[in-house]
Amino acid sequence: MMDFDFIVGIAFFAVVYGIFHLYVRRKERLALIEKGLTANIFNSEANVSPSLKYGIFCIGIAIGFLFGDILAKSTNLEEGVAYVSMIFLFGGLALVIYYFIAKKHARKE
Template identity: 45%
Template sequence: MAEEILIPLAFFASVFGILYVYFTARNRERMSMIEKGVDPSIFTSKKNYSNMTLKFGMLLVGISLGILVGSLIDEYTTLPEEVGYFSMIFLFGGLALIVNSILEEKKTKS
């Protein structure tokens, strides 16, 4: 009976522990940098989320194309179902990330 509750408790305790260690280490690092006279403006980074959004969107499109082509392979060939789906998902997801990196490279050059 106690096993059912231990797994979720262990999961949330692990997540809390990881986040706690991450934020306390980051705070200690920042405090030591401030004590050494480093400019604190480096902590507020202006991230460009448009590239990340494009990458995530292209990855999802690639995965959906992989699922579509995987279902076609499953329907019209004698390959096992898992082979068609997994190979096409990874193939099209990887192709989407490659195309995204090419687009980002072109954007930074211009």
């Protein structure tokens, strides 16, 4: 069974980072309002659906699980290492594919 202290530590720092990020973003936007500017610079210019991004990412993760299982069964590599490496590899590859799709979509507009 996994050591849950490790997971609690990661969750704690993720929450602290999230709160800090929201605080800093709020301060930036208030500074823009005080200067009379709009917050349009924070909006992404590519209007590609975020559902496409999450869909491609989930497909990449699923392929990573599949190839992780194949890698674990066909080699003497530890199961955890095989799964994690393939999940990150195919998840990252999926995000790179999404980047090129979004870039192509931005060029059309």
